[in-house]
Amino acid sequence: MLAPYLIPDRREAGCDEAGRGPLAGPVVAAAVILPPDYANAALNDSKQLNERQRNLLREEIEREAMDWAVAVVSAEEIDRLNILHASTHAMCLAVKALKEKPEFLLIDGNRFYNETDIPYQCIVKGDAKLMPIAAASILAKTHRDEIMTRLHEEYPHYGWNHNKGYPTEEHYRAIEEHGPTPYHRRSFTLYKQHSLFE
Numbered sequence: 001m002l003a004p005y006l007i008p009d010r011r012e013a014g015c016d017e018a019g020r021g022p023l024a025g026p027v028v029a030a031a032v033i034l035p036p037d038y039a040n041a042a043l044n045d046s047k048q049l050n051e052r053q054r055n056l057l058r059e060e061i062e063r064e065a066m067d068w069a070v071a072v073v074s075a076e077e078i079d080r081l082n083i084l085h086a087s088t089h090a091m092c093l094a095v096k097a098l099k100e101k102p103e104f105l106l107i108d109g110n111r112f113y114n115e116t117d118i119p120y121q122c123i124v125k126g127d128a129k130l131m132p133i134a135a136a137s138i139l140a141k142t143h144r145d146e147i148m149t150r151l152h153e154e155y156p157h158y159g160w161n162h163n164k165g166y167p168t169e170e171h172y173r174a175i176e177e178h179g180p181t182p183y184h185r186r187s188f189t190l191y192k193q194h195s196l197f198e
Contacts, residue, residue: 001041002131004034006106006121013067013102014132015091018046018140020083022165023175024158024184025148026072027083029090030139031098031105033066034132043134045127046141058142061135068135069097070143079187088113094136108133155181 005012017029046054062068071093078086092115095105105112105120108127114120126133145164152160158174158181165171165183172192180190 001039002043002129002134004038004131005036006104006123006130008036011066011100011103012106012132013095013098013104014106014108014126014130014134014136015095016108016127016133016136016140017087017090018137018144019165020087021167022185023167023171023188023190024075024160024165024181025151026074026144027078027087027090028070028072028140028144028147029087029094030068030070030136030143031091031094031102032061032068032132032135032139033098033100033102034061034135035064035066038064038131040131043131043138045125045134046137048128049138051145054138054142057135057138061139065135067098067100068139069094070139071097072143072147075183075185078185082187083185084111085113089115092116106130106133108137151183155183 013031013033015031019027071090073086073090095116105118107120107122110122110124112122127137148160148164157178159170163171175190
């Protein structure tokens, strides 16, 4: 089971994002403060869970967390900031949206541009080590998947209901055929060489 906190008796918020790699859609981040006695052996890095497991855990996290928040940064803003800055900006927005100010931030990854006055620590693969970060990874992933499923209804050609905007061959083919949408990240490479499709 993952560790419930880094230091006991400190109000720690786990922070993680989803959607750094896709060609389309926003990057979504979450911040979660779990109760100090929280325990759930099923809680894990969202990438290690299937969709049903993530959705069940999301319900529990949103119900049981002391506080949680989700923030969304658009494709347009990703193009303006670059994806790394947009990802950490989304995490900071999620932290600022918490009703209860954390004493410390647990950041998944190795780089963070802190826009808050709260001390933090970056933890590589933190979503597989600490429950608050794993919880944040699940909320970020499930909320982003919901957004991409809704956007699929507006632009059904791109298969976002199952590829969630990631660079699959189907997605590249749809961009070749229909062109990019307003939700595509223009700073990303949206076209593959035609020879790759032959």
